[in-house]
Amino acid sequence: MSATATELLTSYRVTWEQKGIEKSHTEVCIVDDNDMTRPGDKEQLHGLLRRMLAIRHLPIGYSVPENVVLQDVIPLCNCEPYPGENCAWAEHKGERFYMTTSQTFPQCEVIHDRHRNKIVGIVSIGFSVKFLTMVREELGHQ
Structure with a gap:
């Protein structure tokens, strides 16, 4: 199973408990x-995650999103749920987020997200590597 151009799937490791x-x-x-x-x-x-977990894992009569308490939600590599497939970012050395020099702002670098084809931030050169590292840790894909 793979995502088409119009279908982007994001996987999350979710730690939860029943209320x-x-x-x-x-x-x-x-x-x-x-x-x-x-x-x-x-x-x-x-x-969406609470609703999905309630439907799949709670007993009948309790299967409503309000009965699911999320403890931790961690984004995963898009390929993790499908072990036989190639990593979605394999051609980019497994990196979802990357950095380029800003053409508009001098002494700044731009952090991009390949998954959504968006700019995550424009950061001073002195903080760009730390910011990129934080984004990679926070948003999951290693």
Whole structure:
């Protein structure tokens, strides 16, 4: 299974528990970016994940998103749920995020996200490597 040009899938390792029951579970959830009407909105993403987990893992009568408490949501490499496939970023040495020199702002570098073809930030040269490292750690793909 692979994503087409119009279908981008993002995988998350989600640690959660059922409300009122202190037992954690960890699952891999795949979200179709087309389901996100507000890309980048963590609340919408968390709502989709809670709904997915409630339907799949909670008993009948409890399977509503409000009964799922998210503890940790970590984005994963797009290829992780499909071990037989090539990494989506293999041609880029496995790097989803990359840095270029800014043509508009002197002494700045631009951090890009290949997954959404967007600019993540424009940063002073002195902080660009630290910022790129933080983005890679925060947003997941190693």
